[in-house]
Amino acid sequence: MTHFNDLIDGYYRFRGGEWLEERERWTELASGQEPKVMIIACSDSRVDPATIFGSRPGEVFVVRNVAALVPPFDASGGLHGVSAALEFAVTKLKVEEVVVLGHGACGGVNASLTQSLADAKPGEGGFVAEWIGLLDEARERVVAEHGVTEKGQAALEQEGVRVSIENLKTFPFVQAGLADGSLSLHGAVFAIADGKLKVIDEDGAFTAA
Template sequence: MSNFSDLIDGYYRFRGTEWLEERERWAELAEGQSPRVMVIACSDSRVEPATIFGSRPGEIFVVRNVANLVPPFETGGGLHGVSAALEFAVTVLKVSEIVVLGHGACGGVKAALAGNLKDAAPGEGGFVASWISLLDEAREKVIAAHGQGEEGQTALEQEGVRTSLKNLMTFPFVKERVEAGELQLHGAVFAIKDGKLRVLEGDDRFEPA
């Protein structure tokens, strides 16, 4: 298990090997970034987008949160970390594709499916409960069709990706670019257990990549 001193040791290995090997690349990146793809992924330590997609530094713009969720567009209320990252990626970096990356064995989805954090206080699960309430509508649909077991977990992981894709289209600057053919939205789910990536085909099925 890594602690901070292990991370520092890892930094020294990186600085003495990969950084040196890609010195020109890092020099270019010091002048700015121009990723073409944004990935919205889960904070889960087992699901690192750059590792899964084999991407190099500067190639993907990543935002991570519990259960890889995108809230619907709104201008009031609290702070908007995901919305700010989305706005920057689309309007400043002008990415041409956005990928919502879900994953198997997702703890946030498991909590949403169980529904056992509804009355939790902040610091005791309340923040998580408020965030995963974005899955409430999907949860009811999934439970009705698949129950709350393993099948329901998988179904809600997929439905969560669909929910985020739907919410992306509530952002005017996203909708405008999608309809202009300047931006494409994709959904995928990575299975930790077997390493398979399943990609959403249209609005229907998740098929192996």
């Protein structure tokens, strides 16, 4: 099990190895970032996007949250972490692609599927319950077809990616990028068990990458 002291040890290994090997790269990055891709991924410790895609520092702009969800556009105010990151990536960094990355064995998706946090209070699971409420409509469709089963879990993991992509399209600056061709949206699901990646094709189906 990794603790903070282990992380510090890892930092020293990084500082004495990879950082030195990529010294020129880090010098360039110190003056700014120009990633072309934004990835919206789950906070799950097993699905680090940089590891999965083999990206180098500065290549991807990443925001992670429970179940890799994107809320719909909301101009009423409040604290909107995902929306703020999206706005920054699209309007300031001028990313050209946004990828929603779901994954197998997702705990947030399972909580939605099983409704295990339905009556939880904030601080006791309630924050998570409200967040994964973004999947409620998709859950109803999945349960009607597959029930609360392993197949239902896999189906809802894919539906979660579709929900987030549709919610991305509600943001005016995303709509503008899609309209002028400067931005494209992608969806994928990574299977932890076998390491396979499925991506959404032009027909909206998930196929092997």
